Amino acid sequence: MSQVQKNEKENDQAGELGSRIERHKAKSSLPKRSKIHKNKKKKSKAKIKFPIIQFLSLFFILLPIGFYGLNTYFQDRPVRVTNSDQVVVNNNEEEVTETIPTTATADDLKDNKEKDSEKAVAEKEKEEAKAKAEEEEKRKQEEQAKKKDEEKAKAQQEAEEKAKAQQEAEEKAKTQQEAEERAKAQQIADEKAKKEAAEKKKAAEIQAAKPDKDEYKVVLHTVQSEETLFRISMNYYKSQEGIALIREWNGLKGNEISNGQVLKIPIKK
Template sequence: MSRVQKNEKENDQAGELRSRIERQKAKSSLPKRSKVHQNKKKKSKVKIKLPMIQLLALFFILLPIGFYSLYTYFQDRPLPVTKSDQVVLKEEDIESIPTTATAEDLKEKESAKAEAEKEKEEEEAEAKAKAQQEAKEKAKAQQEAEEKAKAQQEAEAKAKAQQEAEEKAKVQREAEAKAKAQQEAEEKAKAQQEAEEKAKKAAAEKKNVQAAKPDKEGYKVVLHTVQGEETLFRISMNYYKSQEGIALIKEWNGLNGNEISKGQVLKIPIKK
């Protein structure tokens, strides 16, 4: 075994001895169990003794207070009156009994009674005024609520009437616009129909004129000045004894319609 190992072993043994010595010292310093139990018993006895002392002290303090209160209660309590002690007095005897404090007592009683009545009247007057005020406020609030409801109802009725008027006006405008559009469409269709008829008639007249167009070399021309209230029909009847000359007069004079004016000079073709 080397020296180092020996030293380590000696150090371990020394450490164990040192720890044993410390444990023994610690055990020797702790108190015994019997002493611990004795100390606990002493503490519990002290705890029990202290509440008992406090209760006794409280009892001795309350005892004289109780006696005094009972004494004062029986002193202030009126003694019972028996029949033998009762004395019946007449009104005359009561009035004739001399007392020094009667007038003052009566005066105080009367003043106290008057004050009580006055306070009562004031309270009644205040209560009455308060009730009147509450009634007025209630009536005012009810009136305001009724006026508000009436105004709201009138506003609703007005808005409803306005809405109905607007709807009615809208319907009327739509009906008028529809009628106007229908009328315009009818007028347009009528104008178109008249134009078609006019064009158709003009085409037919042109066709008739072209069909009945004679040779200009076989006619002599007579100039006719239109007089007042003369028409192509009258001029044709005057020269041709029939209305067939209207187309011939219109062709020779380049007329599109039957309109002629006073003073107009017309060429009247007459067969040779």
Template sequence: MSRVKESEKDQAGELRTRVDRQKAKSSLPKRSEIHQSKKKKSKVKIKFPMIKLLSLFFILLPIGFYSLYTYLQDRPEKDTKSSEVVNFGDGGETIEETVPTTATAGDVKEKKDKDSAKHKEEKLEAEQASEEKAKKEAQANEKAKAKAKKEAEAKKEAEAKQEAEAKAKQEAEMKAKEEAEARAKQEAEAKAKREAEAKKTSDNATSQSDSDSYKVVYHTVQGNETLFRIAMNYYKSQEGIALIQEWNGLNGNEISKGQVLKIPLKK
């Protein structure tokens, strides 16, 4: 029994040692993780110096530009002017030599003033030229407007004149037409009057001749009498109807009660 217990204790101890080893193994990092952490550290170490260098470069760059600009501004400009130096030769002749000199700050300032004055003068001339051009354009526009207005007024007057002439012509035509119609009417009335007078004269002549050959009797129409009955009573035939119509100016056979008729009877 004691041996069994000892063997069980030994097995339990081995199991504990195995478990402890596994725990220790599980707590240790893997090789890949160790390599990755090394790479990250090396990258970080490389990045930081680059950033520092770039920031320093960007800081120094504008300072360098500014210092170069100030240097060039303060540097004296060379003037194209030259000082004349006169030397006497062996034969007593004068020899002129030109030696270039460096312009001073006063010369540079004078040149700048001259340039600015020239620029101002050119600007003033350009402004004057533009004003004159604008003035000329305005005058041309006014002339064009005045010309267009004058042409429009002339056109309007011509149209009004044409309308007035057309209206006068139309009125003259209407008047002439009315006069022609009135003249034709007068002529027709005169003609009708002449015809009526001629007819009247002929009727008078006829009636005069008839009155010489006829005896006129006046008959008052009764209620039940007709032209046919009256003709039959006086002429014993229908031929008397036409004679009664002619002497009384009747257009038909209609007569009315109480009407007085001329009845011509041969002598």
């Protein structure tokens, strides 16, 4: 190897070494990666923050201007009237009506007028039909209410008549029962009075027919064979009237007597 080539080689190595040293110095002088990222975040935040504030400031500045412009536009805008082809311009203090000529023909106007008239007639007929239906419905409701009231009044009247008839029937039955009870009580009283009168009469008759023992003389008679009360009465009284007297004094219930029986024969003194 020649001296020139050796020198060139050394120079290349020295240059390479120097470049390495410079790169190392430059690398050692660079900031840390975390610091670089932190600075980037701060810059991005500042970039995002300041445009939003600027946008909001611009929005709030332009908002009243926009409202004012829209208000002015709608106030100055003419309002078209379709039926009469008129434009009404609304100013702040007065209202001006201006008639604007249209390009519609007479036939179109006539057709529009007829349509409007037909529409008005149809609406009128619809309203009349609606009013008539409402009136009919109202009339039906009134008739139903009236019918219900009449049925209620009729039912109440029938109930009152039924209650009255039932009360009258009860009163009549009660009166009839009282009359029957009074008649029965009167009949019982009459029968009792009649019975008492009959008993009194019988007692009086018995008392009248009962002889006074002090007025009679008693004769003892022994019944013989084949003797009867009739024969004894004929023997002592000469008549059959003594049969009752003999039975009374001897306590006989019938006309039967036995042989050897001793009878009391009362003979008037």
